[in-house]
Each structure stands twice: as structure tokens, then as C-alpha cells.
Amino acid sequence: MPRRLIALLAFAVTLALSASASAMPDPVDRLELTRMMGRWYEVARLPNRIQHGCQAGASDWTRTAEGFTVVQSCHKGAPDGPLSQWNAKAKVADPVSNAKFRMSFFGGLISQEYWVLDQRIDQGWLILATRDGKYLWLMSQKPTLPTLIRAQAVARIRQLGFDIGRLEFPLPLPTRG
Template identity: 45%
Template sequence: MSLSTAACAGAPQPVKAVAPTLFSGRWYEIARTPNRMQQNCQGSTSEFSGWSNGDFHVVQVCHEGTPQGPAKTYSAKARILPASGNAKMKMMFFGGLVSQEYWILDHADDNAWAIMGTPGGKYVWLMSRRPVLDPATRTAALQRVHALGYDLSHLAFPQQLSR
């Protein structure tokens, strides 16, 4: 599989450990690899809460069509995978019927943004603590996504409300 499909032939590994504080609070989606579950999603957020010994909860919200559109909400239980420096997690949706690993591939030193991907390298997300990144920070974060092997021309950039 080539990078032109936005997938990495070999999934990039997380570059550094992640502090537990990254798994709390709201994250806004800045960019993503298009995927079926998020088709037509705008104003997407993920809310992390309840961190306890590597277990936590995630509520993902997607607004259909526009950031003000009807909300679709997905809840998941998540668990940090052992010996991953808190950089790899498994989320379980629909009472555990569906599960997926996600890896924090990189993040800003101040946790202002994070790059999350799937182990196979097929999907990547750029997340931010703010709904809109300033241009210099956005450029630097996207350069980091590209350096990890993802083709930026294949990313979707959902609209966010400036809050």
C-alpha cells in the first residue's frame, strides 16, 4: 500500500511517552484521514474523563453536515496498553462489541496538539486543545503528521466552531 492512500506501509511508532493528563478534557479534531464512521462529520470532539490506573472514558461527538448540525455521539471505555509509555490505548465501543487500538504518535510538549493513528497506519487524526490552531502551530503540527509518513493531500479538515 502506498502513502498516496494516506496509509503508511509500516505504521509509525509513538515517538515519546504520554502523560496521563493528555487523557483528560476536550480535544478538537483539526484533520483526519477520511473514514466511513466520520463521513460528513464537522465540529468533531473527543472528551476524555475518569482516568484511573490507565482506564478512562471517551465520548466522541460528530455534528452532521455543519458544526451546528445534529450530533452523533459515541461512548467508549478505554485502557492504556501495558509497556507503551501511555502512548497506546484500546477503545471499546458498544459495550465491548467493537474495539480498536489507537496510538498517540506524537504530541506537543505542552499538549496543545496530538497526532493519533491506528496501528496499521491507515488512519491518522490531528487533535488540538483548541477548536482552531494558530497558523504557525497548525503548519508545524501538519509537518509532523507528514514526517510520520502521511500524505497531507488526502486529509479532511473538518470545520470547527470558534468557541
């Protein structure tokens, strides 16, 4: 009896570990690092505390000898609300694919791995998520994505196994006319 119980527990643990390991999709096979440079606009995200109430979010990626300096910003409450910024350093965590980054915030107090799960160079967007899948962003090289392209990107997020019903779609910066 104890042997059967141990075997059953071992099977359950193996099943749980394989299920959690396969829950997060793999990053893209290869990312050209020059594609990360420049400004990326936030189109959609999974909710997170730091960006609560953020609108018109953006990330500015600048290449350095060690990787990238990333300045993230958003406007609190409204696209023309008070500006909030925080800095990060990003280093390539997987030089084979270049699709995994170790990012550190607040002088290295917080460090987390981010994966590029998909990219559509021709459409100007990418999907970035934390390694554990808790956080996710749809980023665009333009302030907004055309409706059809945005729908395709959101469908891709669903295909990757994320709950798109939880996505937030922050308002973009107002256009000046």
C-alpha cells in the same frame, strides 16, 4: 532450481514483512496520562466511514479506575448541524509508554488499538492513529490551531509517513460572539 525459488520466496516474504512492520511509526516514548484528560478538538483526520460528513468533532476524555471513558461527538453536515455521539472505553495497552490505548466501542463490539504518534504539549496538540495507520487524527486542546502551528503539525504528519493530501479539515464549532 526449487531451492533457489524457495530462497527467493523466503527473501521476498521477509522483505515484505519488514516493510509493513516499519511502515507505521512508533508511538511517543512517554505520555503523561493526565494530558489526555479533558476535551480534544478534531483539527484534521484521514477519511473514515463513521465520521463521514462530520464537522466540529471533539473527544472528551474522563479518567476512570480502568482507564478512560471517551465521548466522541460531531455535528453532521455543518458545525451547527445535528449532534452525533458515540462512547468508548480506553485502556492503556502499554504501561511503559502510556502511548498505546485499546479502545472499545458499542459495548465492546468493536475494539482497536490507538497510538499517540506525537504530542506537542507546549502547542496543545497531538497526533493519534490506529495501530495499522489506516486512521489518523490531529487533535487540539483548543477549537482551532493558529495557522503556523497547524502547518507545523501537518508537516509532522507528513514526516511520520502519512499522505497529507488525503487529510480532511473539518470545520470547528462556530464562535459565539
